[in-house]
Amino acid sequence: MKIAFSPCPNDTFIFHAWVHGLVPGSPVPEVTYADIDVTNTLAAVGQGPDVVKISYAALPWVLDEYALLPCGGALGRGCGPLVLTADEAVRTQGPAALAGRRVAVPSERSTAYLLFRLWAAQNIPGGVGEIVILPFHEIMPAVRDGRVDAGLVIHEARFTYHTFGLTLVADMGSWWEADTGLPIPLGAIVARRGMDLKALAGWIRSSVEYAWAHPEASREYVLCHSQELAPEVVQAHIDLYVNAFSADLGGDGLAAVRALLERAAREGLVPPVDMDRLLG
Structure with missing residues (x-):
């Protein structure tokens, strides 16, 4: 079985037990580690991984x-993408000063960028100028060095952007939660139709539960894949993004997914989705 997920601490923490044969009855999978821009593409080409x-x-x-x-995904509260800048005009004038500017984002089909587009429609008259796609770990250096006017960041950048001398322009998660009252749906785990979806969900849920019960077991694995090596930042990342929704989306989680995709479809940003087919 082939699976693909990011090298970020929340993913490696969640999948450690399954990948290392610690989930009874599950096959040990063949893993591809890749940033979200790559995994989005892998899933879309029709020959992607099983999970x-x-x-x-x-x-x-x-x-x-x-x-x-x-289960297994990233969804929560207080964990949304951030818009950052080093530009003095944007620092002082706020979001409206991003009109016509260059903004770096981690992927054209990332939830971060979708939230940004929904937010920008309300907050940036006339819209931004050029959108620049960069791997997420390259965005803050690009903003700091003036190669772009602002950057949309995800993952542990929430905890480290101050070290790059950057200023927060807007928190997409805070905006989304205030606007909808719902948690923020960021990353999803999907599996090929025709597979035993119930068994897969059970293995992933067991892997999450093992990670919580034995946090020390995954520490070396998580750190060796993380692009942020400070252990305290890695732990903060896990604490924020691995939560009750990681074990079960539940009603609130599914409502958040529905709200995001239905709103984006109304704005013409994504194709309409048959919500009855979402879970197979």
Whole structure:
């Protein structure tokens, strides 16, 4: 069985037990580690892995081949993407000063970028100028060095952007939660239709539960894949992104996914989704 997920601490923490043969009855999978921009593409080309972590924003393009699993993903509160700048005009004038500017984002089909587009429609008259796609770990250096006017960041950048001398322009998660009252749906785990989805969900849920019960077991594995080596930052990342929704989306989680995709479809940003097919 082939699976693909990012090398970020929340993913490696969640999947450690399954990958290392610690989930009874599960096959040990063959793993591809890749950033979300790559995994979104892998799932969309029709020959992707059996199980893959993608952005919720990419779901509408892959639902013919994949179904959403109700666990293992990234969804929560207080964990949204951030818009950052080093530009003095944007620092002082706020979001409206991004009109016509260059903004770096981690993927065209990332949930971060979808949230940004929904937010920008309300907050940046006339819209931004050029969108520059960069791997997420390259965005803050690009903003700091003036190669772009602002950057949309994800993952542990929430905890480290001050070290780059950057200023927060807006928190997409805070905006989304205030606007909808719902948690933020960021990353989804999907599996090929025709597979035993119930068994897959059970293995992933068991892997999550093992990670919580034995946090020290995954520490070396998590750190060796993390692009942020400070242990305290890695732990903060895990604490924020691995939560109750990682074990089960539940009603609130599914409502958040529905709200995001339905709103984006109304704005013409994603194709309409048949929500009855979401979970297979």
